[in-house]
Amino acid sequence: MYDRSGVIAFASAASGDFDAPSTDVVTVKMLLSNCSGLPEDNGWSDHNLDLPRAEFITLLRKGFQFTEPPGQTYQYSNVAFTVASMILEIVSGERYETFLNREILEPLGLDSTRYTDSHADPVDRGKVGVAAR
Secondary structure, eight states: OHHHHHHHHHHHHHTSOTTSBSSSSOBHHHHHTTOSOOOSOTTOOGGGTTOOHHHHHHHHHHOOOOSSOTTTSOOOOHHHHHHHHHHHHHHHSSOHHHHHIIIIITTTTOTTOOOOOTTSOTTTTTOOOOOOO
């Protein structure tokens, strides 16, 4: 949700045209609407969430096998959202977290919402479970 909101907010403010092709076949809109044809993970899966940016970019450069032609079929893709957030950083010239906080979280008054390391212990992130009796 935040990836989508952040990119749309930035694209609208910057040019109003976030459907313009970013390559010959995949648009930013396709990345954000889960119809880019990129796979869900393809070597970059949940067990690799700590993959350094440089290694992820290396995976991108090697290329991904499209699961469907771009723009035709819905399929959630972590890869697509990661690429979209990287585009936002390149275009805005700032870190994703900075943009997210300023453009999305602060205007909505979400003072207790943070973009943080998802690998911290749940208690450290403020989440606690409730046991049923």
